[in-house]
Amino acid sequence: MKLPGKTVERLSEYRRTLMGCLGEKKNFIFSHDLAARLHITAVQVRRDLMLIGYSSVQRKGYDVKELIEKIGTVIDSDDSMNVAIIGIGNLGRAVAGYFKGKRSKLNLVASFDTDPQKINKVISGVKCYPHNDMEKIMKDLNIRIAIITVPPDYAKDIAEEAVRFGVKGILNFTTIPLNVPSWVFLEEYDMITSIEKVAFFVKENMI
Amino acid sequence: MKLPGKTVERLSEYRRTLMGCLGEKKNFIFSHDLAARLHITAVQVRRDLMLIGYSSVQRKGYDVKELIEKIGTVIDSDDSMNVAIIGIGNLGRAVAGYFKGKRSKLNLVASFDTDPQKINKVISGVKCYPHNDMEKIMKDLNIRIAIITVPPDYAKDIAEEAVRFGVKGILNFTTIPLNVPSWVFLEEYDMITSIEKVAFFVKENMI
DNA sequence: GTGGTATTGTTAATTAATTAACATTGGTGT
DNA sequence: ACACCAATGTTAATTAATTAACAATACCAC
CATH class of the missing domain: 1.10.10.10 (Winged helix-like DNA-binding domain superfamily/Winged helix DNA-binding domain)
Incomplete structure (x- = not known):
């Protein structure tokens, strides 16, 4: 539809x-x-x-x-769709929190990080895998959606990897605009922009 | 303009x-x-x-x-504008992170929380005040923008307080749509919506 | 049952946002 | 110097999104 x-x-x-x-x-x-x-x-x-x-x-x-x-x-798919969070820092954990207790067609099945303190632990209800295993895990778990919450410098590479490993949709929370092939759906959200927008209209209202 | x-x-x-x-x-x-x-x-x-x-x-x-x-x-105001984060959980800390090292007209000057473990500590570069002191601090520090990252159940009350204490702009990250007077600028961002949107278009692309 | 009311589904109008078209202009190469 | 090119600023056209308008219909009060 x-x-x-x-x-x-x-x-x-x-x-x-x-x-x-x-x-x-x-x-x-x-x-x-x-x-x-x-x-x-x-x-x-x-x-x-x-x-x-x-x-x-x-x-x-x-x-x-x-x-x-x-x-x-x-709006839901017929069968459920698997989601991964890449970068399980503060923002990644916050996003993971939104999945808690939600029974839906969207399953958060993995997170990825490079920090040895985090890998192989369950964080915010989802297991964290090492970045090095991303290809295997993404393919094994059939992950279709990636939520990118890594530091800006890694965003571009991570997105390319995700696409290569079969992801069909990306939600990008980094401040770096990503380039993806046309068959990958990309949604970007930029917090700084939102904050600056609020500031602008506050200023305008005050004048 | x-x-x-x-x-x-x-x-x-x-x-x-x-x-x-x-x-x-x-x-x-x-x-x-x-x-x-x-x-x-x-x-x-x-x-x-x-x-x-x-x-x-x-x-x-x-x-x-x-x-x-x-x-x-x-887009910047002439003099700088003070910002507070209400609710310094994972999301609040993530937002605070975006202010780091940014020299701009927007100063993150306070955060608020109810958790005794957090209050009066500096978290993600910003001091956390107890929620009870919100009125005093917001007025003293002349806070004009509030970023709301509290659990959904508190969102409504917190927003009303913020407005009462002089805030002129709100960025709401909770899943609860807020009601504010017309002179307060409100920007809402709903992560779940973004994720579901991605899922929808991924599904559609696959059909 | 009948008239009145409240709410819906839908078409038409309006407004907002994006894109196309193009005249203008400084710079470049010959 | 002159013709051409590349990029801009701006108006006009198109497309997308929202809002208004209104006929149709089920309920309610009587």
Whole structure:
């Protein structure tokens, strides 16, 4: 199913918000309620759901459980996908933390590092393998997604290795923009940029 | 100066890329070269620079040093701005790391936590204060930007406090969307969403 | 049952962002 | 000096994303 990236992002957020609803025993939700929780408009919610072909049966809002499942059929893969974190420093461990207790189609199955203090230990719930074994482990465990949280100087080489070893998607948290072949999906997030952006708009608001 | 958020983000990236150029003794750079390093088009670079009113004197590309300064006059505040990290766990420490060695108008001057093991210690280069002292410290140190890296359950309350204590911009790394008054600039980043987005497009590419 | 209301799904309009097109200009080579 | 080239700055066109508008429909109150 062909969807705009922005819509995919929102679907992920809808799902997590909806799971929160289940927690509070809320089984139906209106578009404007869901929208308000995410600070977007109700139209946008409805439009996104239209794109994935979901309609509510009744005018009592969306069936939370049903919608969660529908979103799952759209954005999740049929069988589960294995993920690795490369570089298990502070950021890597933080990312690993987000996987905890999440039952999903995404399995964090390995981390890699060069620090002898870390390798072969379980850190933040995931085993850390030595960087030297990356080829073997990535192929053996069939890792499809790499999250890169290494120091900037290593980013480029690590990305090339990951691609060579079969990774099909990369989430890059380093400040170095990466170059990957077109068949590898690349998402980059740059913290410094976010911080500077906040600073800019704070400054502008104050003037 | 009124600028689109996307342009501000790119300006921040331009600047960092340009600083890298200085490191490699590259004093002039063409728009297409700068663009290639960031995987965008040369037109976009030129358009962004047009928006901030920069022009190169010669056709030898942009003067790297001059452009860095120009971007600085646009996106930096005149006097420096103080920043705090709330929640100095793995993610907080990772964020703190990004400030190291950066000389900029943004000063990371404090972190806050509730863990007695952490308070009153210097962690990742920044002193950690007890959460209870947040009001005093935030006012004393004139903190304008808060980076929120606490566990999700605390996010809402922490944000409200930060706003009450004078913060004008928030960067929220928790998975809980925050509600802030209109005069506070809010930027949210959700790692899980990014990961799920990568997974979605990997899946789609494989089909 | 009927009228009114609230909410949805969808098309159309608007706005934002990106890309294309191109005239302009300094530099280069002959 | 002159013709050409390479790169820029800017306007116009295109594409993407959001928002507005509204007909359709199930529920509710009576």
